[in-house]
Every structure is written in C-alpha cells, then in structure tokens.
Amino acid sequence: MxxxxxxxxxxxxxxxxxxxxxxxxxxxxxxxxxxxxxxxxxxxxxxxxxxxxxxxxxxxxxxxxxxxxxxxxxxxxxxxxxxxxxxxxxxxxxxxxxxxxxxxxxKSDVGENADVNMGGKAIGGGTTDPSDKVTxxxxxxxxxEMQTNPKADILRTIRILWRPELAHIQETYSLPMYKGKSKDFVRTLIVDRLPAEIVHHEISEILFERDYAAMIKQIQEFRKAQAAKRGKTVRKKKKRYRRKKRDA
Structure with missing residues (x-):
C-alpha cells in the first residue's frame, strides 16, 4: 500500500x-x-x-x-x-x-540458471542470501489529461504572490505604486490594468525565480518600515493631544 x-x-x-x-x-x-x-x-x-x-x-x-x-x-x-x-x-x-x-x-534475478549467486545457492532462480531483498x-x-479550469479566478491565483513580488509587477509595467494601499487593492489594480495572459506569465516567472530567504528578508524589512511609520504617527497624535490639554 x-x-x-x-x-x-x-x-x-x-x-x-x-x-x-x-x-x-x-x-x-x-x-x-x-x-x-x-x-x-x-x-x-x-x-x-x-x-x-x-x-x-x-x-x-x-x-x-x-x-x-x-x-x-x-x-x-x-x-x-x-x-x-x-x-x-x-x-x-x-x-x-x-x-x-x-x-x-x-538482486539474484540476474541469472536464472546460476548455481551460486551473491554468495548463496540458487533454487529455481532465487537465492538464500539474506541480503537479497525484493525491490x-x-x-x-x-x-x-488535465484541461483548462473554467472556474479559475485570476484574482485568487495572484494571491500566491507576496507584497514585494506584486511591487515588482507594478514597477515592470509602470503601474502606480500605491504603497499605502492593501495587498487586495494592489492585486485588483494589476489584474484590471494588465491583460490576463501577461498576469499569468508574470505569476509563473516570479515563482520560478522566487528566492525564499531573500524574499523573507524583504518582507521583514517592509514590515519594520511600516511599523516605524505607524509609531511616528502615534507619537505625533499624542503630542498634539497633550498640547491641547495644556492650552485648555
């Protein structure tokens, strides 16, 4: 089995x-x-x-x-x-x-009529050698044969790509970057702006070339930069709030 x-x-x-x-x-x-x-x-x-x-x-x-x-x-x-x-x-x-x-x-089935094979005696083409295992x-x-899937949704297929890989497509085809937008927004942008055959081609080529170690590093750097931006925004809001409180 x-x-x-x-x-x-x-x-x-x-x-x-x-x-x-x-x-x-x-x-x-x-x-x-x-x-x-x-x-x-x-x-x-x-x-x-x-x-x-x-x-x-x-x-x-x-x-x-x-x-x-x-x-x-x-x-x-x-x-x-x-x-x-x-x-x-x-x-x-x-x-x-x-x-x-x-x-x-x-392993002994190399000579059906051999008297001795692999150090053991052949009986009816076999051998008594304990190392003589069946493979x-x-x-x-x-x-x-597989055929084209009529239900395939390219907006779903493109979800296999990571954010830096989506950005690569945007840069390659001079699409707006919209760095502050969500991945869903970017995926929709790519699918709406580019012909389906190009999107399919790019997905395949990117996955062929995907370097997991390098990509994980890029994603970590992106998340770190985003977290730093969010931290600055929070600190600014707190300062404005304290100033208003003192003025009152």
Whole structure:
C-alpha cells in the first residue's frame, strides 16, 4: 500500500520529466483547504491533490471547490485502490494520474540458471542470501489529461504572490505604486490594468525565480518600515493631544 510520503518524491521526478520546466511548491493554503502540491509551469499554476491508498474522499469535495478557485488547471494523483472510481469525485476537466507499485525482483534475478549467486545457492532462480531483498518501483500512468479550469479566478491565483513580488509587477509595467494601499487593492489594480495572459506569465516567472530567504528578508524589512511609520504617527497624535490639554 502506497502512502503519501512514498508518492511525493517519485511524483516530482515524473512531473519534471513530463512537463520540463517546473517548480514544485508544497502545502499551500487555498481557501479552507491545503494544496498538497502546487506545480508552476510556464504561464500556468497547477494544483495537485494526492490521494494515497490510505486516504478517503471525505474532504475531496471541499478541496475541489477551493482548488478550482485558485489554479489554472488541476490534477488528482491516486493510489491504485482509487484509480477505477476517482473520476466520479472530480470534474471532467481535472487530470487524473494513477500510481502503481510493483516488484522489480530480487538482486539474484540476474541469472536464472546460476548455481551460486551473491554468495548463496540458487533454487529455481532465487537465492538464500539474506541480503537479497525484493525491490519495488513506482510508476505513474496518466489516466486523463488535465484541461483548462473554467472556474479559475485570476484574482485568487495572484494571491500566491507576496507584497514585494506584486511591487515588482507594478514597477515592470509602470503601474502606480500605491504603497499605502492593501495587498487586495494592489492585486485588483494589476489584474484590471494588465491583460490576463501577461498576469499569468508574470505569476509563473516570479515563482520560478522566487528566492525564499531573500524574499523573507524583504518582507521583514517592509514590515519594520511600516511599523516605524505607524509609531511616528502615534507619537505625533499624542503630542498634539497633550498640547491641547495644556492650552485648555
């Protein structure tokens, strides 16, 4: 039985082989759900939900609704126990990938008729060597290709970007900076002023280049500057209040 932890790393290798230029992000909050995997490919953000053999469909309906709001396309990756009926639980524009595990044989299976192999006696092509373990391989099968998500909301998709990344788009396309405005205001500005294909492209390119350490530092500096501004405003108000009190 394959568990989530057994599937992830082989899945990432499969996605890189299949889609070429990709960046993998894990465990991202989308609405009231948490996306197992977010795959960044050129001009698209793909949500990937993993349902291992140990998982159930209990939360899938809610997850589908949340994924559909945030991602351009979606895929459900399922263990073999779900492969025959998962299509009943996701929209027809969701991609489906099935995960299969099989034995590749023992190390002694290099010579079926060998009398001695790996230091042990072969019996019917096998060996008594205790180190001769059966190995396993995981394969992925595309049951259904992913298609464009008709419910995707670009205002939701762009929420994956951080404030400095939004500012980068504003600067690149000479949009007003509005430094005192909220992130929601800035997101709406970008989506309203730029063609959708440009916004999609910028989101993907920024995520491809995202440097988490540098970005966290920028965010901390931004918050520190904002806190300093708020502190000055509070102090000024207090001084004005005290002066009025003395004049009275």
């Amino acid at each position: 394959l568990l989530d932890k057994d599937i992830r790393e082989p899945l990432f290798e499969f996605l890189e082989e299949r889609y070429g230029k990709v960046r993998i992000l894990e465990e991202k909050t989308v609405g009231s759900s948490r996306a197992d995997v977010v795959m960044v490919i050129p001009d698209k953000i793909v949500g990937i939900e993993i349902k291992s053999d140990a998982d159930t469909y209990t939360r899938l309906e809610r997850q589908v609704a949340d994924y559909d709001l945030y991602f351009d396309q979606n895929i459900v990756v399922v263990g073999s126990t779900h492969a025959s009926h998962v299509a009943e639980h996701v929209p027809d524009y969701w991609g489906i990938i099935s995960v299969e595990e099989y034995d590749t044989g023992s 396993h391989k995981i394969d992925f099968y595309v049951v259904r």
